[in-house]
Amino acid sequence: MSSSGTIRTGAWALSVGVVLADSSIVTLALPEVLREYDTSVFGVSWVLTAYNVFLAALIIPAAGLARRRPERVWGGGLLLFAAASLACALSGSIATLIAARCAQAIGGAAVLAGAIELLARARGSHRAAAGIWAAAGTAGLVLGPAVGGVLTEAFSWQSIFILQVPLAALALAARRPERPAESGPQGQPDRRPEVALGLLSAGLTAALFLLVVLLTEGWGLSPLAAALVVSVMPVAAVAASRIPIGDLGLGSPAVAGAIAIAGGLAALGLIPGASADLTIAPQLLIGAGLALAIPALTVAALGARDPEGLRAAETLAARHGGIVVGILLLTPLLSVQISSQHDAGRDASSALLLDAPLSVQTKIETAAGVAGAIDDADGTLPDLRPAFAEVGASEDEQGALAALEAGIDDQLERAATHAFSWPFLGAALLAALALIPIRLLREGER
């Protein structure tokens, strides 16, 4: 391939990566958005959901347009995507932000459809091009939260969108392709890999969305620190993608990947402490599972022939449909769990306070301080140190007071962590369900 061809291929792949990264890139910014616009967890989740709904719904019609004029669809999509990104950065309310995200998804669907068609024409077939855009998309999806976290910490959540505006310059890399990628009848569509992709995407979204919310809101990590922690997943994915499995067919990597993803999510649901270190092993499993399952299922979903590029678009629609399903199923479960564990943490802290060997005066002062700290934390893990520092306890009581502070801290961390247990286990179930269509797929392979 010529150097100009390599640059164009890189530009198309980059555009796919950025558009798919937008499915998850704002995850670490959501707490900031939630506070700035004074909305609810469910409300702010629509910043993610709206984008994925529009992307899933529009990718197939966009693929039809891209078949005729791929360079125009891709270039026009990039311009719309960039303009909508600017609108996201300048939005003044949660409603305008969600509306701008919808516009971003419309542009994003055009970008994806155009890039897939352009890559297919450059490579000779959609199947040959699938490896490039699937890898770019997966990299974008898993790197998104880490990049978003760094930008949010270093600048602001708006900077995530501003950085995407220059993406429009990539449109210069477009050129009129000379011929369609391939011709002839469409291969027989097979929905099993699409269903599996949708279920795994639902679980993976949970892995990213729930994990970053746990790290930032549950355990009080900064967006930068959380970004560093969740970067384990893409690193594991890159490492696992180097495992030589090309001769193993599609079924075995898909099964192994789905098991690893489900296992990693289940382990996150059973995490035995409030420590970022404990997320590493599950993330390694999820990252490795991602690298094994997603490319194999994507290739299986495309089938042997995809002259219209329709199967590629349907594959992406299935993935984003899965993301939407994952968010819509697991966000309400998380909201309910946060509320119930908030009460459980408060009750456990009250029990420790009531039973502590302290004078009534010290207990009343401590209770007032702790209650104030919990209120100030506004649903996140409170910092109890200032509240305890202000308690005027006698020297005899200092030991008991320190033990009480450590005990209440522990109870609140337990409550915050346990709130995520059922959502993670629910996500593990979604990922495990993917084994059903994959098993049917393997039977067909034999």
Next chain:
Amino acid sequence: MNRRSLLIYVAVGASLGVIFAYLLAGGASYKPLAVADPCEERSIDVLAERGIFEGIALSALDGAACELQVTREELIAALADEQALAEFAAERELDAARVEAAIRAGLIRAINDAEASGLLPGSLVTPAREIAERLPVGVAISLFRSLPGDPTLGDLITAIGEAGLAIDGLGQQALDALRDLGRDLEGLAPEDLQGLLPEGLDELLPEDLRNAIPEGLDGLLPQE
């Protein structure tokens, strides 16, 4: 074993390995402390280690929470302020009579526990039970909220005096008298106490309470 199977076995082994390691480390039980059932008796020894007010308050909370079938921790959160109490009652569809019955049950349990643990001398049990059985609920809540930080015997008498105000038939004069009594008690020898009882108090108090208070004071104050 072929390579296809090996890949799957490795994935299964790694997943189960992490899951079992987390289960062994307590992952399934990493959740907030389960709070105690308020209907179960707490150790008398534990209550005896508390100050008089704290022991009474904790027992009262247990008794009221048991009556309402909630935890004492939920109940104490509800007693934080008027709004919290109103929300608590609305959520559980509690009417005033039910709340009053619960608080009364709590006070009676507190007296029983305090008597059993030796926190409350036998001579004060009768008047305290009289108050508990006849106390209006609003006064009981004010009592909870007005618990002093470092309670003394004087505080206890003051609190009993405030509670006594609410008992039908008693007026402001009796409250003032009992309040003054509680305030002045600090540091006095038992023999000085009788002289401090306000004039006219005898006529205002029910007979059993009138007889019980001086006896209770004798029992409570440190003996030479």
